[in-house]
Amino acid sequence: MRTDAAQAGAIPEALLEPALTVGVVTPGSLDDQVLAFPEIKPPRQWYVGLAITLTALFIGLSFIGYTFVKGIGAWGNNSPVFWAFDIINFVFWVGIGHAGTLISAILFLFRKRWRNAIARFAEAMTIFAVMCAVVFPLIHIGRPWLAYWLFPYPNQRALWTNFRSPLLWDVFAVNTYFSVSLMFWYLGLIPDIASMRDRTTSKLRKVIYTILALGWRGAARHWQHYEKAYLLLAGLATGLVLSVHSVVSFDFATSVVPGWHMTIFPPYFVAGAIFAGFSMVVIVLVVVRETMQLKNLITVRHLDVMNKVILAMSCIMGYSYMMEGFTAWYSMNEFLHHGFMNIISGTYGWAGWLTIFCNILFPQILWFRKARTSYFWMILVALGVTVGMWFERFVIIVISLHQDYLPSAWRIYQPTMTDFGILLGTFGLFFTMVLLFARVLPVIATTEVKAILPDAQPSHHGDDHHV
Amino acid sequence: MSETSFAVLGIFDTPNALMAAIPKARAAKLGTVEAYTPYPIHGIDEALGLRKSPLGGMVLVMGIIGALTAFGFQYWISAVDYPIITGGKPAGSWEAFIPIMFEVTVLFATFTAGLGMLFLLNKLPFFGHPVLSSKAITGITRDRYVLALEAEDEGFDSAAAAQALRAAGAVEVEVLPAPDRSPFLTSDFILRTLGGIFVACLVAGIAIYSLTKWFPILKPMVYMQDQPRLNAQKASTFFKDGHGMQKPVPGTVARGYLPTATGTQEAAAALINPLPRTQEVFALGRKVFTTRCEVCHGAVGNGSGSLTAAYGAKAGNLQSQQFRDYPDGKIYWAIVNGKNAMPSHAPYLSERERWAVVHYVRALQRAQNAKDEDLKVVTP
Numbered sequence: 001m002r003t004d005a006a007q008a009g010a011i012p013e014a015l016l017e018p019a020l021t022v023g024v025v026t027p028g029s030l031d032d033q034v035l036a037f038p039e040i041k042p043p044r045q046w047y048v049g050l051a052i053t054l055t056a057l058f059i060g061l062s063f064i065g066y067t068f069v070k071g072i073g074a075w076g077n078n079s080p081v082f083w084a085f086d087i088i089n090f091v092f093w094v095g096i097g098h099a100g101t102l103i104s105a106i107l108f109l110f111r112k113r114w115r116n117a118i119a120r121f122a123e124a125m126t127i128f129a130v131m132c133a134v135v136f137p138l139i140h141i142g143r144p145w146l147a148y149w150l151f152p153y154p155n156q157r158a159l160w161t162n163f164r165s166p167l168l169w170d171v172f173a174v175n176t177y178f179s180v181s182l183m184f185w186y187l188g189l190i191p192d193i194a195s196m197r198d199r200t201t202s203k204l205r206k207v208i209y210t211i212l213a214l215g216w217r218g219a220a221r222h223w224q225h226y227e228k229a230y231l232l233l234a235g236l237a238t239g240l241v242l243s244v245h246s247v248v249s250f251d252f253a254t255s256v257v258p259g260w261h262m263t264i265f266p267p268y269f270v271a272g273a274i275f276a277g278f279s280m281v282v283i284v285l286v287v288v289r290e291t292m293q294l295k296n297l298i299t300v301r302h303l304d305v306m307n308k309v310i311l312a313m314s315c316i317m318g319y320s321y322m323m324e325g326f327t328a329w330y331s332m333n334e335f336l337h338h339g340f341m342n343i344i345s346g347t348y349g350w351a352g353w354l355t356i357f358c359n360i361l362f363p364q365i366l367w368f369r370k371a372r373t374s375y376f377w378m379i380l381v382a383l384g385v386t387v388g389m390w391f392e393r394f395v396i397i398v399i400s401l402h403q404d405y406l407p408s409a410w411r412i413y414q415p416t417m418t419d420f421g422i423l424l425g426t427f428g429l430f431f432t433m434v435l436l437f438a439r440v441l442p443v444i445a446t447t448e449v450k451a452i453l454p455d456a457q458p459s460h461h462g463d464d465h466h467v
Numbered sequence: 468m469s470e471t472s473f474a475v476l477g478i479f480d481t482p483n484a485l486m487a488a489i490p491k492a493r494a495a496k497l498g499t500v501e502a503y504t505p506y507p508i509h510g511i512d513e514a515l516g517l518r519k520s521p522l523g524g525m526v527l528v529m530g531i532i533g534a535l536t537a538f539g540f541q542y543w544i545s546a547v548d549y550p551i552i553t554g555g556k557p558a559g560s561w562e563a564f565i566p567i568m569f570e571v572t573v574l575f576a577t578f579t580a581g582l583g584m585l586f587l588l589n590k591l592p593f594f595g596h597p598v599l600s601s602k603a604i605t606g607i608t609r610d611r612y613v614l615a616l617e618a619e620d621e622g623f624d625s626a627a628a629a630q631a632l633r634a635a636g637a638v639e640v641e642v643l644p645a646p647d648r649s650p651f652l653t654s655d656f657i658l659r660t661l662g663g664i665f666v667a668c669l670v671a672g673i674a675i676y677s678l679t680k681w682f683p684i685l686k687p688m689v690y691m692q693d694q695p696r697l698n699a700q701k702a703s704t705f706f707k708d709g710h711g712m713q714k715p716v717p718g719t720v721a722r723g724y725l726p727t728a729t730g731t732q733e734a735a736a737a738l739i740n741p742l743p744r745t746q747e748v749f750a751l752g753r754k755v756f757t758t759r760c761e762v763c764h765g766a767v768g769n770g771s772g773s774l775t776a777a778y779g780a781k782a783g784n785l786q787s788q789q790f791r792d793y794p795d796g797k798i799y800w801a802i803v804n805g806k807n808a809m810p811s812h813a814p815y816l817s818e819r820e821r822w823a824v825v826h827y828v829r830a831l832q833r834a835q836n837a838k839d840e841d842l843k844v845v846t847p
Binding site: 031197216 | 486504505520522523548563583585599605672680
């Protein structure tokens with residue numbers, strides 16, 4: 001929208017914001033490009049992908065079933081490592097979700113308009129990631145059919161929950177996060193679904209989209225309330241995204257295990273979450289951009305900016321790791337010191353070094369513009385960060401627990417097939433949802449992109465009377 | 468029905484054209500002016516003269532209510548109804564309530580912003596709205612900008628409205644007939660349903676709570692005192708014999724008291740003194756003998772203790788040939804089980820003390836009946 005000649009004259013070229021789309025994009029062509037996906041037959045790759053993800057999902061479900069039949073003993077976590085894959089995966093998946101909220105809420109508040117093209121997918125990934133995350137607290141309680149005991153409701157046992165337990169804070173934080181993300185996502189979807197309703201020719205789709213669109217008709221009076229609601233939700237979600245992973249970190253910080261009792265945990269966890277989430281978004285976006293021919297909407301600039309965020313987060317993570325070492329050294333706390341030495345030279349020292357390499361050293365390659373815009377490097381870094389962030393949670397949980405204060409209680413933790421199977425299953429769930437989402441709903445927020453196209457808004461510059 | 472019309476729609480190609488037409492359409496004063504656009508257009512609410520959205524205030528109020536609800540609920544549960552002392556903190560310590568207060572505040576505010584916008588302010592869902600069945604709707608949600616003059620009363624003149632819109636620059640004009648059906652599944656209906664469900668949940672919750680709390684006849688499993696169990700020193704129906712405390716199973720051995728073969732004197736005769744004959748053991752034996760045995764058996768064990776003079780009863784003379792011929796086990800047996808008038812000393816003496824006494828008695832016997840070679844040993 002700043003392409004008009006008057007603008008270009010007033011602002012030096014170097015300061016001009018690059019275009020958000022490539023080539024000529026009009027509202028009509030945008031609809032034809034993006035909203036048409038559900039109307040055409042999916043390509044063969046889509047079915048192949050779905051077969052793979054559904055297989056992974058099924059494997060996970062079988063192992064969950066096995067856990068229910070056999071009990072939690074099917075997992076490798078044993079005294080003293082009572083927390084292992086279940087909590088690692090929970091923290092990991094909640095973290096993945098944070099990128100979506102960050103893109104959709106925080107960048108919205110900052111008026112970063114490049115977010116518009118990628119916000120929809122990122123938000124969808126948030127919801128799917130939280131769904132994956134919720135699986136773990138649910139099954140790790142051992143008797144998942146009694147999970148409703150976690151909720152405070154008047155019951156026949158006349159018992160209430162303990163509000164001082166961080167695990168109950170988790171119940172509230174994650175449920176609130178899921179509800180708010182879903183609301184935010186659905187609100188953004190309504191105008192797009194209305195567009196799909198009005199362009200579809202299939203009877204069945206018409207009925208479904210009609211119901212989902214709630215009779216949205218784009219009236220100016222509605223847009224006014226809608227924009228206000230969106231702004232408010234973005235503000236609320238911003239506070240929430242910072243709080244959710246902080247609350248997750250409280251699970252650790254309120255205990256007395258050496259290495260868990262640090263004030264740096266909440267910001268450190270939030271930064272790690274954004275880090276992991278952005279990497280996942282990069283991976284998925286690159287695939288979507290290539291397979292769905294969205295190169296003109298998800299531009300190289302988008303990927304470039306995303307990679308810059310990943311780089312920034314990597315530096316914050318590096319600072320946090322150094323702080324851990326510094327605290328261990330400066331506090332002169334024997335147990336903290338032992339814990340830190342375990343990370344870099346203990347039995348699981350390889351995990352510690354893998355984390356440091358994947359999260360801190362390798363992403364530094366993104367300082368080069370070439371790497372930021374090359375699929376090869378950005379995918380490599382993103383996969384590395386995903387692995388590294390998973391192992392970071394492994395380091396925090398397993399290394400801290402397997403050797404704490406009492407040497408007589410030190411044990412080596414060994415995950416079982418069931419642990420790996422369930423982890424694989426959540427990846428299956430996540431990517432199955434991503435594939436299904438790409439088929440039935442608009443993958444790009446067309447309404448938001450339309451609003452930032454050139455000439456989309458009435459011109460306020462120059463002379464209004466001429467128009 | 469077709470006589471009256473709901474609205475007249477004027478279709479424009481660009482947002483600029485729409486914005487320019489709005490003042491003209493408003494000036495015509497033919498009906499309510501409404502714009503339909505595919506995305507929000509900046510400045511359109513001022514042009515249409517819309518009031519500011521009250522959503523911010525609603526969200527603020529509901530957010531505060533959410534915070535107070537969360538605090539009140541947690542405080543009432545943790546300090547009043549079901550006090551739990553955790554980590555030694557007072558039941559009413561509120562610091563730990565803050566995370567949940569924050570979450571509930573956000574939850575209330577979010578639902579107000581989202582559902583309040585949809586149901587309350589925008590009156591959605593509204594599936595039967597005439598604009599939705601217009602020809603222009605496919606353009607509205609795609610790339611067309613529509614200005615509508617909507618009928619306010621019976622006197623709406625659709626021809627004049629169409630004329631005015633054309634004059635304002637509309638590319639195309641569409642007259643919308645009034646709907647002949649009343650809309651179904653309106654926002655009012657949904658709000659009433661949701662309200663009903665909420666009230667039902669509230670009533671059911673309070674009912675269940677008060678029933679279990681104030682009418683304990685329901686006896687939920689929380690009353691653990693009513694389970695079948697044993698009370699020490701009390702009768703119980705749990706066992707057939709009606710005793711709360713049961714006799715130990717035959718052969719039960721108390722901790723630290725492994726049985727020795729002391730059933731009969733003969734069985735005991737086979738026992739061998741496990742203690743070595745050291746100075747320490749003799750010292751212990753002497754101490755115990757002096758404390759417990761000397762009063763009857765006398766300082767040298769000859770049966771003339773101080774009690775003999777007082778009561779006339781004569782204790783066994785340990786120096787007699789009979790006792791000197793006893794194996795160690797028989798003496799031990801007598802200490803454990805008692806003999807004639809002598810009661811059992813087992814409760815007062817440990818295993819070690821009993822055997823130490825046996826050693827000491829042997830020493831007394833040898834001292835009183837020393838042989839020549841004994842002297843040789845002592846005086847080299």
